[in-house]
Amino acid sequence: MSLPDGLRNTSQAKNWVDSLPLSYKYSAGVSGQRFAEGLKQGKILGSKCSKCGETFLPPSLYCPNCFVYSSEYVEIPPYGEIYSFAEADGKAIALIRFQGVTGGLIHVVKRPSAGKLKIGLRVSAVFRPAEQRKGDLTDIEFFEIRPHT
Amino acid sequence: MRRVAVVGAGMTLFRHRMLETGKEMAFEASRMALDQAGLDIKDVDSVVLGSAPDAFDGVHMKGEYLLDGAGGTRKPYTRVFVGGGTGVFVPIAAWWQVASGVADIVLVVGEEKMSPLLPHPQYAFWSIFDPILERPLGVTLLWIFSLEMRRYMHVYNVSEEDIALVAVKNKRNALDHPAAQLAANITVDDVLKSEPICWPVKRLDVSPTSDGAAAVVLASEDVARRITDDPVWITGVGWNVDSTYWTNRDLCYPEYLEKAANMAYRMAHISDPKKEIDFAEVYDPFDYKELHHMEGLQLARRGEAPKLTREGVTQRDGDLPINPSGGLLGVGNPIAAAGMMKIAEVFWQLRGEAGKRQVKKPVRRGLAQAWGDLMQVGTVVIMER
Numbered sequence: 091m092s093l094p095d096g097l098r099n100t101s102q103a104k105n106w107v108d109s110l111p112l113s114y115k116y117s118a119g120v121s122g123q124r125f126a127e128g129l130k131q132g133k134i135l136g137s138k139c140s141k142c143g144e145t146f147l148p149p150s151l152y153c154p155n156c157f158v159y160s161s162e163y164v165e166i167p168p169y170g171e172i173y174s175f176a177e178a179d180g181k182a183i184a185l186i187r188f189q190g191v192t193g194g195l196i197h198v199v200k201r202p203s204a205g206k207l208k209i210g211l212r213v214s215a216v217f218r219p220a221e222q223r224k225g226d227l228t229d230i231e232f233f234e235i236r237p238h239t
Numbered sequence: 240m241r242r243v244a245v246v247g248a249g250m251t252l253f254r255h256r257m258l259e260t261g262k263e264m265a266f267e268a269s270r271m272a273l274d275q276a277g278l279d280i281k282d283v284d285s286v287v288l289g290s291a292p293d294a295f296d297g298v299h300m301k302g303e304y305l306l307d308g309a310g311g312t313r314k315p316y317t318r319v320f321v322g323g324g325t326g327v328f329v330p331i332a333a334w335w336q337v338a339s340g341v342a343d344i345v346l347v348v349g350e351e352k353m354s355p356l357l358p359h360p361q362y363a364f365w366s367i368f369d370p371i372l373e374r375p376l377g378v379t380l381l382w383i384f385s386l387e388m389r390r391y392m393h394v395y396n397v398s399e400e401d402i403a404l405v406a407v408k409n410k411r412n413a414l415d416h417p418a419a420q421l422a423a424n425i426t427v428d429d430v431l432k433s434e435p436i437c438w439p440v441k442r443l444d445v446s447p448t449s450d451g452a453a454a455v456v457l458a459s460e461d462v463a464r465r466i467t468d469d470p471v472w473i474t475g476v477g478w479n480v481d482s483t484y485w486t487n488r489d490l491c492y493p494e495y496l497e498k499a500a501n502m503a504y505r506m507a508h509i510s511d512p513k514k515e516i517d518f519a520e521v522y523d524p525f526d527y528k529e530l531h532h533m534e535g536l537q538l539a540r541r542g543e544a545p546k547l548t549r550e551g552v553t554q555r556d557g558d559l560p561i562n563p564s565g566g567l568l569g570v571g572n573p574i575a576a577a578g579m580m581k582i583a584e585v586f587w588q589l590r591g592e593a594g595k596r597q598v599k600k601p602v603r604r605g606l607a608q609a610w611g612d613l614m615q616v617g618t619v620v621i622m623e624r
């Protein structure tokens with residue numbers, strides 16, 4: 091096998107340095123707007139499909155299974171369960187699932203002062219005080235472990 | 240090869256900025272197309288999505304991001320991409336599947352959400368230029384169009400007034416389109432006096448940037464005959480790509496489009512397109528491009544398109560209506576969705592469902608065309624009753 095005889099000392103390679111500065115302003119979307127309004131009021135909103143009855147979180151304009159418009163937005167009680175979690179840099183992020191709901195939320199979980207985080211622990215959402223809420227995911231400050239679980 | 244029919248079409252509003260996310264727009268257009276076809280998502284065998292550069296939506300791997308909005312979850316699903324030519328290429332990629340027998344029903348979706356990118360969607364195009372040969376010059380996409388437009392004007396001695404007539408016609412046609420973003424009654428003078436962007440290209444020579452989606456449903460002959468009395472057949476498809484580098488292309492005549500069109504004409508058994516095509520939706524992101532493309536499609540002789548436009552031949556009540564929808568100049572230009580809007584318009588026109596936009600003469604055969612990649616690809620679809 092003979093390799094092409096390229097430049098052996100790549101430190102000599104001529105290069106050009108340029109930057110492509112781009113920034114973005116993303117639309118919340120129809121269902122995203124409702125979700126954001128809900129958070130601002132201290133509520134977690136999901137969407138419900140009238141055809142299959144499934145409830146989705148985050149809410150969706152349409153049911154991805156039936157491919158029809160969602161019929162309503164429903165309030166989901168802020169009590170979930172840790173489905174799995176990741177820990178690094180002193181922080182823990184978990185996928186939190188809610189009973190009877192398809193999907194879930196990825197959010198920060200506050201570590202318990204005693205004991206460890208575990209899959210299956212029951213958690214509840216802690217909202218920021220109303221005057222601090224901005225209508226985005228950080229309106230939930232974190233999820234905390236519910237006592238006696 | 241099996242016959243392939245279009246059995247339904249749908250689209251969203253075209254707007255500078257929509258509240259809907261890309262997924263939501265894809266869903267709305269798809270749902271409308273399925274409803275017109277009387278089909279459900281479970282009937283769909285396969286989904287083909289078209290969307291232009293990821294940099295607009297600001298979500299990398301946009302095909303995957305848009306998947307559930309396009310109804311593609313747990314189905315054979317592909318995203319195809321030939322830049323601005325994508326909108327007319329998506330139905331071609333879907334046609335392969337039905338013509339070959341791989342699928343009986345294919346949902347075809349074009350989506351574009353250009354508004355997220357700041358300060359302007361145009362900035363996405365910085366990264367298309369060769370970092371060594373072009374970027375140091377600080378050129379933008381509009382410089383390429385300026386070179387083309389000036390060369391076209393020079394070779395055929397075409398005036399700015401003649402070119403402006405296209406913008407006047409298309410924006411006026413768009414007044415009758417319920418989804419249109421830039422419909423208006425303007426004059427040639429308005430175009431000439433609009434702000435020069437990169438002369439001879441002026442503000443009103445250019446289509447807007449837009450958010451939007453459009454969709455159609457393709458079906459095999461068996462299925463089409465079962466679900467509709469009024470199928471529209473895809474009888475010819477063609478596509479062709481020229482050199483990527485500007486210096487190696489004829490800036491006055493789109494040879495790649497002639498080749499793409501001839502491929503489609505051969506398939507549709509058309510020998511004299513000017514006589515045999517009843518109307519056409521040709522790609523018009525700029526007014527001069529409509530003229531350019533009419534000539535590449537051989538709907539006009541070289542240099543003749545401005546004359547046909549001046550004589551009213553290309554008006555909705557003319558002998559060869561061009562862009563009765565209002566085109567990209569009037570309806571808007573959410574890139575992949577804009578090409579799909581043209582496919583939908585040909586479908587609605589052939590079915591007599593175009594409402595106030597319906598062309599005056601009876602129509603049996605129409606053509607939709609788009610242009611893109613790096614200003615080098617032609618994509619063509621011919622449809623018939």
Ligand SMILES: [Zn+2]
Nearest residue numbers: 139142153156
């Ligand atoms: Zn459902």
